[in-house]
Amino acid sequence: MTNSRRTFIKKIGVAALTTPLVPSPIHLFDFDQKKDPLEVHIFSKHLQFLDWKAAAQVAADIGFYGLDLTVRPKGHVFPEKVKEELPKAINDIKSAGLSCDMITTAISDASNPLDADIIKSAAAQGVKFYRSNWFKYKADWSFEESLDYYEDKVRELSDLNAQYGIVGCYQNHSGTSIGSSVWEVKKILGTANPKYFGAQYDIRHAVAEGGRSWSNGVKLLRSQIKTIVLKDFKWGKVSGKWKIVNVPIGEGMVDFNSYFQLLKSFGLKPPVSLHLEYPLGGAEKGLPDISVDQQVVFDAMKKDLTAIQQLWQNA
Template sequence: MRISRRKFLQKSGTVALMAPFLPSPVGGFHPNGSDDPLKVHIFSKHLQFLDFKEAGQIAAELGFDGIDLTVRPKGHVLPENVKSDLPAAIRDIKQSGSTCEMITTAITDVNNEYDLDIIKTAANEGIGFYRINWFEYHADKSLQESIKVYQQRIKALAEQGRQYDIIGCYQNHAGTSIGSSFWEIEQLLATVDPVYFGTQYDIRHATVEGGLSWTNGLRLLRERIKTIVLKDFQWAKVNGQWEAVNVPIGEGMVNFKDYFKLLKTYGLNPPVSLHLEYPLGGAEKGHYEITVDRKIVFDAMKKDLTTVQQLWKEA
């Protein structure tokens, strides 16, 4: 696994370096199989009302390529139980006909209790990617000083990634935590080993924070992208205040066709985590019990998956 993954990443990096010399972003240059269908994994946060076997069965039946498993507090797998529960979860998911090559965690520091256990256990189970938690700016430090502190954190995580052959990711997002600006992500990753740590690029958050400049962010971070998140939103007034309200894929403001065209132009076809953050009886929030019929949740998942693959095909 170590050799094949490294070779793949090196090849991807070569394509990314070629990007400035490629045709227009809407051109037809699709290296590295970037025009192949996306490998879409359902975010298990939205299936936490099911056990591992049921989640795997539903993911397979709906046509997902796998599950992005939550391994964090209030997740599918709790950090304190990772050594026993994660191997069992992977076994059940595989026996149900699905796979798990990516997990979402609350990891922040290799010195934290359970964080290193999660990395080691995930790597031993053949998981290729893990997303860490978001970092917050320190009130007693400048923005630049805070980023330098976290640069050291992720360098240590990348060192563990090299040892155990697993790739860490930091997600860009919307808000005031580190990573709402693509320049923050670029600085955060400036000193880390790019083979074993990169970004989980979230186009919904990039559009909320970047407006029309999200294309610049994608161009800046393209060589650092390891996995991507797909979800959609629209601005709406809620109780008299403007808010970014989550909606099904294709019904909001994310320009998926241009986004997918750019991914293809840059030779990128990374693993996808599909999120459904709009109202689904609590499934959107990771509740263990939901207030709507399960079929409503499953139908929404299937609809978003079909829309994603159609938009990718058309791009």
């Protein structure tokens, strides 16, 4: 990932970035302060074809509040280089006028020196939240034994977080890993310090797994939701089989109006990580080389950001 800011500008041209550099999406959408727009970070996974400096500048030019930086294997910052590179990355992000309130990691064990280094380094740089790794059920254990084991791991992480003043988050997901059911998330958070470990609520995965019961998940975890992920999907037939098809915000099955109304009714306005998982030439997968023009990705980012803020305003 060697693309520089200069190379980036040369490739897309000044005219391609029609939105001026601004520190906050409030200006981008010309919202009154009373509208209180969401603080939307773009998941830097989708900009891994750029270095972190260029990624931050793109995000700022489009109007994002911040960058949800990948600090994990194959991410913008590798765990083994976190002490050296994270301060540089966050300095570049802030220099672009953005926040880096949240990072995405593979943290799973407080006794792992690399995991501890990420927590310490991130906290020292003012990062407020990190997303942990996902946990998998152990093959030779019962489900209950696995959940008890990870409940202990989360409690230990919350204790370490408390020492440094940073909050860990576990993301609900779809599939067979722990957290596909929000009750699994509730269980593993059971003995954690609630100030320093909570949930990263993903409405797309909640709808995919829970169908019409997704609102129960919000209600169940409402006091533990620290950050949220926004993305959309629909079911479709692919090669004759029903599968999840990822789509831009507002074009799928997620009822954002009802979701945002529910969050507002609970007084919840957590920091947001926007994910773009629909086809974008490999950017959706975090590839360092993509098969579409970079502007295609930037246009998708802007379109989804605009949709989010309009949906939030109208809810």
